[in-house]
Amino acid sequence: MDSILDVNNLHVTFDTYGGSVQAVRGVNFSLNKGETLAIVGESGSGKSVTTKALMGLVAKPAGKIPKGEILFEGKDLTKLSNKQMQKIRGKDISMIFQDPMTSLNPTMKVGKQIMEGLILHQNQSKQEAKKRALELLQLVGIPDPEKRINQYPHQFSGGMRQRVVIAIALACNPKVLIADEPTTALDVTIQAQIIELMKNIQKKMETSIIFITHDLGVVANVADRVAVMYAGKIVEIGTVDDVFYNPKHPYTWGLLGSMPTVDSQEEKLIAIPGTPPDLIHPPKGDAFAARNEFALAIDFEEEPPMFQVSDSxxxxxxxxxxxAPHIEPPEAVKRRMKGFSTEGDNKNE
Incomplete structure (x- = not known):
């Protein structure tokens, strides 16, 4: 497949009174055309900072990208000025933020907020932009768009506001869509609707999606590939089947073990002990070693390289x-893996 975005050895730091926080530490991944890549991990693992770097939204002067490159269609975004990034942001790379109420301007009608990008990036007239805004409201499943286009965000439910945010993000037919935990603030039923909506939109528009989440259940439903992040690094990456049915990193085992499945109602969920490390002073060796019951002596001394398990x-x-000694995932994790397999079989029936 053709790659549309390549991230190579990306580092992002933030200067604080306590020192420099190394929020992203040498991240590498690619995004193919029409693909959905999910980035998962605990809060503070560097997921959102990575995607903000892709958008040129790392807060300066405290935030810096001291090393690495972000190649979009062969162009290194880290070398572009803010003015140059404004031409890409919203037009070629767009973002759906976590909380729709803070993403939308409460004093502006939703139609005008959708039209802004069309007028700015597509040079459309107000009449053309309004027509496209109506089409987008219909595309994202908002009923009676002719009436809704003239309403304010507070007149929409949480799920409908998120649909408006998606409409704004899609307005200029972006090549890459970044969704930063777009379903976290919504209830389970609305979450399912938004995920289904994004899958349908991707089929229609062939958009490449980066989906940020800590919910592995969402990942199983929406992603083609999964990158697991911990302490500012990607510790495992592969297809959904690779990561869910053949996980290799103990941190991935911990994430899978902490997630309920259809068959695990009676079973106690596994909690990952401890807390993520202080990234002002990252630990020596493997950052996960102190929380890893399977840690080897070398984990506390030397950082592991990225080992290849298969082609993907x-x-x-x-x-x-x-x-290394042969260590199998804990039995509880194996049962979760079987549970995912059962759920997948049920979906295909």
Missing amino acids: HYAATWLLHED
């Missing part, structure tokens, strides 16, 4: 070294 699957754990 990579994981950064010393357990994959040829001299």
